[in-house]
Amino acid sequence: MKKYLLILMPFLLALACGGGDGGGSSSANPTPGLQPAANAVQISILYAPESELYMPAAIEQFNRAYTEGRNPVSGQPLADNETPIFVTGEPASSGTVAQGIINAFIAPNNANVAKPTIFGPSVSHWLALVNYQVGRQVFDLADSPPTALAPVVIAIWESRLKAIQEKNGGEAVGWEELLEVLNSPNGWADYNIPGDRTTVYYGHTDPLVSSTALSTLIAEFYASARYNGDNANFRRLALEQVNDPQVQQGVRNIEQLIRHYSSRTTEFKEYIAQGPNYLDFVALEENDLIYINQGKTAYQPPEKLVALYPKEGTFWHEHPFAIPQADWVTPEQRAAAKTFTDFIRSEPIQQRVLESGFRPANPQVPVGYPIVAELGVDPNQPANILEVPDPDVIAAVQASWQYVKKQADVLLVIDTSGSMQGDKIEQARTAATAFLDKMPAQNQVGLVTFSESVNTLVPLASFEGNQAQVRNGINSLDAQGDTALYDAIQQSIEILQNFGTGKEERIQAIVILSDGQDTASNGSLQQVVEQINLSRQERNPVIVIPVAYGADADINALNAIARASATKVQSGDPANIQKVLEVISSYF
Amino acid sequence: MQQSKFLFFAIIGLAVVVVIGMVLARPLLPDQPVPLPAAAQAVSIRVAVAPSIRPWAEQAARAFSQQEARIQVQVVEVEGLVPGGLFTTNPQVTSPAGWLAEASFVVDLAREEGLDQFGAAVPVAESALAWGTFNDKQASFEQVYGPVSWDSIHAKGTAPADPLNLVMTAPDNSAEGLAVLISAAAVPLNRTVLSAADVRQSEPWLVETFQDNTRLLPRPAEAFATQGRSVGDVGLLSLVTWRRARLPERTDFSLTPLQPAVVLNYPLVTWTGAPPAEQAAVEAFRNFLLSEPQQQTLADFFLDRPGTASPGVQADGEAVQALLRWAERTLR
Numbered sequence A: 001m002k003k004y005l006l007i008l009m010p011f012l013l014a015l016a017c018g019g020g021d022g023g024g025s026s027s028a029n030p031t032p033g034l035q036p037a038a039n040a041v042q043i044s045i046l047y048a049p050e051s052e053l054y055m056p057a058a059i060e061q062f063n064r065a066y067t068e069g070r071n072p073v074s075g076q077p078l079a080d081n082e083t084p085i086f087v088t089g090e091p092a093s094s095g096t097v098a099q100g101i102i103n104a105f106i107a108p109n110n111a112n113v114a115k116p117t118i119f120g121p122s123v124s125h126w127l128a129l130v131n132y133q134v135g136r137q138v139f140d141l142a143d144s145p146p147t148a149l150a151p152v153v154i155a156i157w158e159s160r161l162k163a164i165q166e167k168n169g170g171e172a173v174g175w176e177e178l179l180e181v182l183n184s185p186n187g188w189a190d191y192n193i194p195g196d197r198t199t200v201y202y203g204h205t206d207p208l209v210s211s212t213a214l215s216t217l218i219a220e221f222y223a224s225a226r227y228n229g230d231n232a233n234f235r236r237l238a239l240e241q242v243n244d245p246q247v248q249q250g251v252r253n254i255e256q257l258i259r260h261y262s263s264r265t266t267e268f269k270e271y272i273a274q275g276p277n278y279l280d281f282v283a284l285e286e287n288d289l290i291y292i293n294q295g296k297t298a299y300q301p302p303e304k305l306v307a308l309y310p311k312e313g314t315f316w317h318e319h320p321f322a323i324p325q326a327d328w329v330t331p332e333q334r335a336a337a338k339t340f341t342d343f344i345r346s347e348p349i350q351q352r353v354l355e356s357g358f359r360p361a362n363p364q365v366p367v368g369y370p371i372v373a374e375l376g377v378d379p380n381q382p383a384n385i386l387e388v389p390d391p392d393v394i395a396a397v398q399a400s401w402q403y404v405k406k407q408a409d410v411l412l413v414i415d416t417s418g419s420m421q422g423d424k425i426e427q428a429r430t431a432a433t434a435f436l437d438k439m440p441a442q443n444q445v446g447l448v449t450f451s452e453s454v455n456t457l458v459p460l461a462s463f464e465g466n467q468a469q470v471r472n473g474i475n476s477l478d479a480q481g482d483t484a485l486y487d488a489i490q491q492s493i494e495i496l497q498n499f500g501t502g503k504e505e506r507i508q509a510i511v512i513l514s515d516g517q518d519t520a521s522n523g524s525l526q527q528v529v530e531q532i533n534l535s536r537q538e539r540n541p542v543i544v545i546p547v548a549y550g551a552d553a554d555i556n557a558l559n560a561i562a563r564a565s566a567t568k569v570q571s572g573d574p575a576n577i578q579k580v581l582e583v584i585s586s587y588f
Numbered sequence B: 001m002q003q004s005k006f007l008f009f010a011i012i013g014l015a016v017v018v019v020i021g022m023v024l025a026r027p028l029l030p031d032q033p034v035p036l037p038a039a040a041q042a043v044s045i046r047v048a049v050a051p052s053i054r055p056w057a058e059q060a061a062r063a064f065s066q067q068e069a070r071i072q073v074q075v076v077e078v079e080g081l082v083p084g085g086l087f088t089t090n091p092q093v094t095s096p097a098g099w100l101a102e103a104s105f106v107v108d109l110a111r112e113e114g115l116d117q118f119g120a121a122v123p124v125a126e127s128a129l130a131w132g133t134f135n136d137k138q139a140s141f142e143q144v145y146g147p148v149s150w151d152s153i154h155a156k157g158t159a160p161a162d163p164l165n166l167v168m169t170a171p172d173n174s175a176e177g178l179a180v181l182i183s184a185a186a187v188p189l190n191r192t193v194l195s196a197a198d199v200r201q202s203e204p205w206l207v208e209t210f211q212d213n214t215r216l217l218p219r220p221a222e223a224f225a226t227q228g229r230s231v232g233d234v235g236l237l238s239l240v241t242w243r244r245a246r247l248p249e250r251t252d253f254s255l256t257p258l259q260p261a262v263v264l265n266y267p268l269v270t271w272t273g274a275p276p277a278e279q280a281a282v283e284a285f286r287n288f289l290l291s292e293p294q295q296q297t298l299a300d301f302f303l304d305r306p307g308t309a310s311p312g313v314q315a316d317g318e319a320v321q322a323l324l325r326w327a328e329r330t331l332r
Helices: A002-017 A049-053 A055-067 A094-106 A125-134 A158-167 A175-183 A187-191 A211-228 A245-255 A265-273 A286-293 A331-344 A347-355 A391-404 A423-437 A463-475 A485-497 A525-536 A555-565 A577-585 B002-028 B051-067 B104-112 B135-145 B150-157 B175-186 B196-210 B220-231 B239-244 B276-290 B292-301 B317-330
Strands: A041-047 A085-091 A118-120 A148-157 A281-285 A305-308 A408-415 A444-450 A454-462 A507-514 A542-549 A570-572 B043-049 B071-077 B098-100 B127-134 B166-168 B214-216 B234-238 B253-257 B267-270
Touching (some): A041 A049, A041 A055, A049 A085, A055 A085, A055 A331, A094 A118, A094 A211, A118 A331, A125 A391, A148 A286, A158 A187, A158 A305, A175 A245, A211 A281, A245 A391, A265 A286, A281 A286, A331 A347, A423 A463, A423 A577, A454 A463, A454 A485, A485 A525, A507 A577, A525 A555, A542 A577, B051 B276, B071 B276, B098 B276, B104 B175, B104 B267, B104 B317, B127 B135, B135 B253, B150 B196, B166 B175, B175 B196, B175 B317, B196 B317, B234 B239, B267 B276
Parallel strands (some): A041 A118, A408 A444, B166 B214
Antiparallel strands (some): B127 B234
16 A cells, blocks of 8 residues: 555645746855856957946946856846856957957967957947958857947037038038138138138048047048049949049048047047147047047047037947857857846946947937037937948958058157267167157158257158168167257258148158257247247148157247147156157057 | 555546546636646757747746746747758757747748748737838928838839938848838739749839848847937838837837738747657647737737737748848848
8 A cells, every 4th residue: 555655645746736836046155256256157358448438347347246146137146057257358449459350360370369258349340340351250240239339420629610510501511511621722711710720630540440530531431432433322332432543532632631640549539628729620439529528638628529420421339249250259158248248238337338428229228418419419410321331341441541641741850969878868769660660651751860969860751762761870879969959840840841842731740859958959949939830820730749758858848849839748758658659650 | 455455546536536627627717827738757848039039938938937847948049030050850969849930931931941840830929010210201201202101112212312221130130121021022013922933023123122222230220219310211120129129109200010011920830850748848838828928928028919910911931032032132
């Protein structure tokens, strides 16, 4: 009997229970601190520098949730089989990372190799470019969701935009109208803008590394193809349009508005914040413009900057999160990367994204402050968006850059007075060499030194031809004697003003590296300032970029020179002078 | 001993009566679990699910697995239109036991492409398609071309110097995009059932309407919601997609039902290559999805009940395949 009852017992128990609960979960023990748990899936993200406003805090919140035993997306305790995730991340220029990922596939021994689990560029152009350059689908663009949105805008002073709108009867404004200012005989004066400057100052970053610049350059090609090409009503920019000499000339004309370039958006944010004397307009992501108008830059803008959404069209930067199809990403990491993406797209984080000046990528979070007119932006714009061209077209646009960019005449002027002896001149030589390493061959470069007198060591000429001469000149620098700083600047301005034909279409710049007070000039600081002011009235003024080298540099004099030239003094010392000159080299 | 035997058979008899009674009574009780097929042992099944219905399917799978201790349902999201990589006759690879597809025509397409081991397509939810546009854009469109319809869209698509920007999902990886093409292909022929020959006949009209006028986006409704008017003139998506992006709640945005209608009917099909116990478990899960409590939750996930809209056009697998090939050649 017992035997039979034992056989029946499970059956009877099952009957009595009427089924059972197959589910069930338990919470994992929280882990103190923010070190990854031993069993954590570790992933890395390289994100666009603009995301720095919210990304580090979001990463910390994500990691903290796991160390406390919660799922960061649901907020629920971790399930038994749920593996914690630990994210590390850092900001990096989209173009640099894209090249690093390309190198990981085709040139793994290159110094720039990037192997992130998530690549978060500002715009998906870079993902398409990686796919194109590698020759296979490294990134699935359809599976790279947006995490923050920002249209690319022209940040322009409100007074200047109003002046243009008044002149064109309130019609929409775009590249066409901006070019009209440049081509107007008296420049801004014809638009009732006071001041003696006739030319236009425009700036954008380097399209080989910067998303904003790449989008801006593509937008310039679109605009030029509409005005200069065979078909004004085309939908998507094509290869033949990019290669059309007339279209390229149109882009070159737009680039004539350029005052100088830079590799870093931060540089332009700080520059334009100084006021209309420094730049009239600059290509930025909308959130950068909001940042300036919120007074977050070192300089407080003297008037409001407003977003011009060009009538010819612009691009959305959608900050996609893309996971490479690569052997360095395991299936577990891929799943973890998707969880982190869901977290960044969740409502609480998207609220923070909005507070940082981006438009939320999650439709559940409505657009609100700071996307408001008081901060210079229009939540109902942009109205006209350009189609993202095919990757081969984007690559062709990038390749055209060296031909369409505004070229430069650059005089490198180096103090070789006695105070430069020792480590200073040694580091200056290294830094100047690094400066030349980044200099495009199409530019014209000259080398001037000064101590008690001014010597043109290498005359201004095509850098392609005189590169060896300039490098030899730098290697032979020797420090001795007094400091004829003012004479050096005056003579350098004259060299540029008297230099050959076509200088109207080139950036004319003096980069002067000085470590001390003027002790030997015939001229005075006032004369230098007057000469610079006179140059500012010309169609293509000479730009003087002073570098204060070391603690003894005459910062007051250099500031006066920078103010007159509407630039700013760059400060360096033997430890960082190379980096300073590398940044300046990206201006050209 | 005789007594023990009697007691034993009495208990057995009682148990059988109770079991039979419970089995018979269960369907009559509104909130009771649906009947299970006879399955002696616990079964764990994977069900491949289209992304647009995944949230609903996941909560249902959790509820079902809790309710039916012997069946555990794991939801696997399908990437792409047809889950060719998931379902296979290769004995080395274990296929999911079921597929909750976006539409019956996608299952037909899968069969056309060689995945012919799917059982009957039984719809468990539904979502019709609708045009969506910002009111001001719609007003200016209607002023020139009349109410939004395939005829007016075609008129703008063929108008010189007035480019059309029709936003949809890519037909090669979404049933939504394919549904758009099925509806459009029926227009020039005025058909309600499409064959591959009909598709070929409609191609010139499709080219005029779509080529150079179409913007294919991975998340179009989300783009309309977050990027506003700049996204395009008009979008053509399923109601579930529009609703999920909260666009119908906006006062500046309007939806217009697509005519002729093509419906995403979300059939759950069994993979007949799976073991019988797993197939039975899929059927049990399907019954659970069709049970009243689960059907009531559809609205929470922006879906409708099966049969809410009448499909205006049906297309067989061959016709759908022809449309897919056309889209691959023509649309970017």
